Amino acid sequence: MRCDGTMNRKKLSDRSTGRQGFTFAEVLVVVLISSFLIGGIYTILIAGKNSWELNRDRLELQQQLRTGLDWMRKDLRQAGVSTVSGVATDSAWHTSATFQTPSGVSSGSVTWGGAAIQYHLGGTGNTQLLRSVGAQDRVIAQNINLLQFRRTASDPSLIQISAQAQKNTPQHGLITIAVTTQERMRN
Numbered sequence: 001m002r003c004d005g006t007m008n009r010k011k012l013s014d015r016s017t018g019r020q021g022f023t024f025a026e027v028l029v030v031v032l033i034s035s036f037l038i039g040g041i042y043t044i045l046i047a048g049k050n051s052w053e054l055n056r057d058r059l060e061l062q063q064q065l066r067t068g069l070d071w072m073r074k075d076l077r078q079a080g081v082s083t084v085s086g087v088a089t090d091s092a093w094h095t096s097a098t099f100q101t102p103s104g105v106s107s108g109s110v111t112w113g114g115a116a117i118q119y120h121l122g123g124t125g126n127t128q129l130l131r132s133v134g135a136q137d138r139v140i141a142q143n144i145n146l147l148q149f150r151r152t153a154s155d156p157s158l159i160q161i162s163a164q165a166q167k168n169t170p171q172h173g174l175i176t177i178a179v180t181t182q183e184r185m186r187n
Contacts, residue, residue, distance in 0.1 A: 050171065050172075053169075053171060053172070054169075054171075054172050054175070057167055057169055057172065057175050058175055058177065060167070061143060061165040061166075061167055061175060061176075061177040062165075062177055064129075064141040064142055064143055064144065064165050065141065065144070065163055065165050065177060065179050067140060067141050068129040068140045068141035068144060068163060069161065069163060069179065069181060071119075071131060071140050072097075072119050072161060072183070073161075073181070073183045075099070075101060075117055075119075075131075076097075076099070076159055076183040076185055077183060077184070077185065077186055078101040078102060078185075078186065079099040079100065079101055079117075079185045080099070080100060080101075080102065080110065080112060080185065081156050081157045081185050083099045083100035083112055083116075084097065084098070084099045084151070084159070084185070085098045085099070085116075086098045086118070086149075087149045087150065087151050087159060088151070089151045089152060089153040089156045090153070091150060091151075091152050091153075092150065093148040093149070093150050093162065094148065094149050094150065095120065095121070095147060095148060095149075096118055096119060096120035096121075096147075096149070097118065097119050097120075097149040097159065098116050098117065098118040099116065099117055099185075100112045100113050100115075100116055100117065101113050101117065115133050115134040116133075116134075117131065117132070117133050118130075118131075118132040118133075119131055119132075119140075119147070119149075120132065120147065121144060121145075121147050122137065123137075123139055127142065127143055127144055127145055127166075128140075128141070128142055128144065129141040129142075129144045129147060129163075141165075143165045143166060143167050144163060144164070144165050145164055145165065145166045146162065146163060146164035146178075147161075147162075147163050147164075148161070148162040148163075149161055149162075150162075157184055157185045157186075158182055158183075158184050158185075159182065159183055159184075159185065160180065160181070160182045161180070161181050161182065161183065162178070162179070162180045163178070163179050163180075164176060164177070164178040164179075165177050165178075
């Protein structure tokens with residue numbers, strides 16, 4: 001603009017007759033850059049989804065193991081060392097444990113319950129952790145493929161438990177979680 005408020009007609013006419021829009025090369029560059037950005041974002045989203053699904057499956061297995069071990073530990077804390085059968089004090093691993101819990105105290109001595117409690121694998125595909133009391137089985141956990149118990153002669157009141165859960169998923173293949181713990185029988 002000039003001082004008198006009029007525009008320079010030459011500049012205005014150059015602008016109006018000059019090129020308008022983008023060249024084909026500029027559009028291709030923008031499309032290429034956008035494609036790389038969208039591809040990168042897609043890759044990150046897919047990786048995040050896969051990670052989320054894997055962690056969900058691992059968490060499910062850990063929860064199954066935790067539930068089973070919590071039941072066993074609670075019962076074993078009350079079990080009597082003399083009532084355990086199926087787990088000799090030979091330091092060898094055994095596939096089931098049977099024991100009794102106290103039903104009361106009479107004249108200063110523990111009275112043991114009538115029905116024995118047994119933990120073992122069974123059920124569908126032999127991958128269910130079962131708690132058997134008498135003739136009644138209760139499924140405690142799923143996807144358990146290994147359950148072992150061990151005691152030693154030097155400390156027969158301490159029972160070691162080893163458990164492993166597995167799940168085969170279409171995207172991540174076989175997922176395995178293993179836990180080894182111990183519990184002291186108090187009676």
